[in-house]
Amino acid sequence: MEKREIVIIGAGPAGMAAAVRLNELGYRDVLVLEKENSAGGVLRQCIHSGFGLTKFGKNYTGPEYRHIYEEMLLNTDVGLMTGATVMEAVSVDTYNCSCSPEERINDSVLNVVVRAQTASGAESFAASAVIIASGCRERxxxxxxxxxxxxxxxxxxxxxxxxxxxxxxxxxxxxxxxxxxxxxxxxxxxxxxxxxxxxxxxxxxxxxxxxxxxxxxxxxxxxxxxxxxxxxxxxxxxxxxxxxxxxxxxxxxxxxxxxxxxxxxGLEPEDSFAEKNTKGMFYCGNALYVHDLVDDVSECGENTAMDVAGFLLAQMKKKDFDSAFSSENIEEMRKKRRDYVAKIRIEKNNTKDEGRYIVCTQCPNGCRIDTQNFTGGKCEKGAVFARDEVENPKRILTSSVRISGSERTVSVRTEEAIPLSQIMQSMKVINTMHVAVPVHTGDVICENFNNLGTRLIATGSEMSMNP
Ligand SMILES: Cc1cc2nc3c(=O)[nH]c(=O)nc-3n(C[C@H](O)[C@H](O)[C@H](O)COP(=O)(O)OP(=O)(O)OC[C@H]3O[C@@H](n4cnc5c(N)ncnc54)[C@H](O)[C@@H]3O)c2cc1C
Ligand code: SF4
CATH class of the missing domain: 3.50.50.60 (FAD/NAD(P)-binding domain)
Known part of the structure; x- marks a missing residue:
């Protein structure tokens, strides 16, 4: 059985953020297990924009947001094992393994055993701490x-x-x-x-x-x-x-x-493989509870990483450490979230506005701007946004372009927002386009897309014509 200080299950935005933060905190023995062939989780298929407004103050697409974290991850000492599906994560006691409680790695007691199906067969890892970052499943x-x-x-x-x-x-x-x-x-x-x-x-x-x-x-x-x-x-x-x-x-x-x-x-956290109430086991992202925004998922991954560091430190000093993200407290956290979602739904119902107000989408504050006098914004962007929405709404177009000689596609976006009235016609143009591989995130696919004065850029990467 391989011994690791920290194992993270899932390389979506939550798992990647946790891994990057642990590396920043000085942890060098971190392994991420990911069942797919690459990191990114749900972001890989979310080719629309709307990601990163809080974290980076920019409106990225899912693949662009993923790219940022993938680059950060590659610049760390964190190990990433793809094609590794975790079947079970249980306490050392439940697993009844040969690791005694006194057995340590980097001064930390081994608490959890993770069993995974990998490219080279079944493998087991004993770790001091495990972070469940496996996202959620759909109903x-x-x-x-x-x-x-x-x-x-x-x-x-x-x-x-x-x-x-x-x-x-x-x-x-x-x-x-x-x-x-x-x-x-x-x-x-x-x-x-x-x-x-x-x-x-x-x-x-x-x-x-x-x-x-x-x-x-x-x-x-x-x-x-x-x-x-x-x-x-x-x-x-x-x-x-x-x-x-x-x-x-x-x-x-x-x-x-x-x-x-x-x-x-609706979505349900995916943690069916994890034993409940397990010391040394922590949760983040959608595996903890379903988040609306990826920015919050990343922050949650970072916070969980901080608590894991606190836990390992406390364990070395033989002290207790209480964390909201620990397996022991998970049900309480999920209940708090359910209560919050119910409250928001009631508030939303109470602020129905029959079309008079426009919610500013320029940042997550979501100010309600009165379209009669363009007031209500916390900053001047609100009035500008609402005026544009009324007079000439514009949108970033996100879609995908066919790779030459292949049925596959690469995700793309317009660099600037284009008039809403031009969106459907622009889609027709996109559907006739082809691009040669390799394509990298940020590559310009077309300089003056559909004569709209904006570039069409790749938001994902494709290195070959084959999957
Ligand atoms: C359709 C859609 C639209 C969205 N739109 C937006 C938006 O506009 N703006 C925004 O901010 N957010 C949006 N989100 C939300 C955001 O994408 C998710 O909240 C975020 O991806 C969740 O991150 P995560 O890391 O918790 O989970 P995931 O992204 O699901 O990652 C979990 C990872 O764990 C892996 N995994 C699961 N089980 C195992 C296992 N047993 N063994 C090994 N690996 C495992 C999975 O393969 C995956 O890579 C959207 C989500 C969806 C689904
Ligand atoms: S008005 Fe300003 S603060 Fe309010 S949502 Fe728009 S950009 Fe954000």
Whole structure:
């Protein structure tokens, strides 16, 4: 069994941030285990912008945000083992391994054993501290209990996003989306940009679940209806979905023709492999609880790393150390988060504004600007933003461009925001473009994209034509 001071499970933004911070704190024996072939987690498939506003004051796409942390990680002594799926993380006692409590690594007692399936077979690691940074999993159709048949064409939002953005697969033509959380909203826009028709987004609650900026930029921009207080109660179709039945709060039912149903009905922390109440085990990112913003996920990774350092230090001095991120306190943290989310939902419901206000999306403060007198912003950017929104709304266009001679794509964005009115026509141009490999993040794909006076730049990297 290999001995390590700290093992991190998952190389998404949370795991990468924790690893980088531990390295800054002087820990040199840190190993990150990642089941995919590269680091980045969900960010790899989130080709839209909206990442990094708090952390970096910039509006990055998911792959760009990932690139920043990947570079930081590569500049550390942290070990990254990809293709390593963790099957179990348990206390040394539960594992009943040969490590005695007195056995130490770098003066730290070994507390946790991690078993992983790696490229070279099953491997076990004994560590003083383990950070669970394995993200979350999506709730599927089973969790919603929707009646009807079991045809093809029903996908969770994350699965559909991965198919479209990582594998360039067309998922469907006429789409109904269940759930108005951020992922559902972002997928509504993505399907629309790719030429599919999103018939509606159905939400069982009385308010939109996602961020205001996403509601505006993903639904309002494209005229996609959001049906509140409504559920999908039946899915019809033999081989492929042919329709769904939706039911509103009055009990009235209506059949809606579609060939695709996207389920975006919530996420659950993914820690099924981890023993509960285990000393030396810590959580961060979406494995702790589901965060809205990646910036908060990164901060959470850094905070957990600080607590792990505190724990290891206390252990050396044979002292106790209490951490909000520890396995022992995890349920309390999750309960606090549930209470907070419920409070925000109530507040959101109380501030419905019938279109008079625009939420400034220039920073996470999200000030509500009155469109009658352009007041309400905490800084002068608010009035400028709201005026532009009313008179000439502009958006950064994010999409992907086909790699020459391959079915694969590389993610791209316009460097500057372009008029909203030009977005759909610009997508047609993007769909005719090809780019030769290798392509690196930041490479200019086109100097004067669609004669709009902005460059089209790569937000991801592709080194070869093959996966
Ligand atoms: C569709 C979508 C849109 C989003 N939009 C935005 C946005 O606009 N702005 C924003 O700020 N945030 C956004 N987010 C949120 C943000 O991307 C996530 O909160 C963030 O990626 C979570 O980071 P994480 O590291 O906790 O988890 P993940 O990114 O899920 O990373 C977890 C990692 O752990 C690995 N892993 C899991 N299980 C194991 C195992 N058993 N063994 C080894 N490795 C394992 C996974 O492969 C993965 O690499 C969005 C998320 C989604 C899904
Ligand atoms: S007006 Fe508010 S939301 Fe907009 S940039 Fe200023 S502080 Fe941020």
């Amino acid at each position: 599927g159709r089973g969790a919603l209990g929707i009646a009807g048949t079991r045809p093809a064409g029903v996908f969770t939002a994350g699965t559909a996003q991965g198919m479209m953005n990582l594998r360039n697969v067309k998922v469907g033509n006429r789409v109904v989306i269940i759930g108005s959380g951020d992922i559902g909203l972002i997928m509504a826009r993505r399907f629309t940009l790719e030429g599919s028709r999103v018939i509606c987004v159905v939400e069982k609650e009385n308010v939109c679940g996602g961020l205001e900026r996403n509601r505006r930029e993903c639904l309002v921009d494209f005229g996609i209806p959001l049906l509140l207080n409504t559920v999908v109660c039946r899915i019809n179709g033999r081989k492929r979905v042919t329709s769904v039945v939706i039911r509103n709060e009055d009990g009235a039912e209506k059949e809606v023709e579609c060939d695709t149903v996207i389920i975006s009905a």
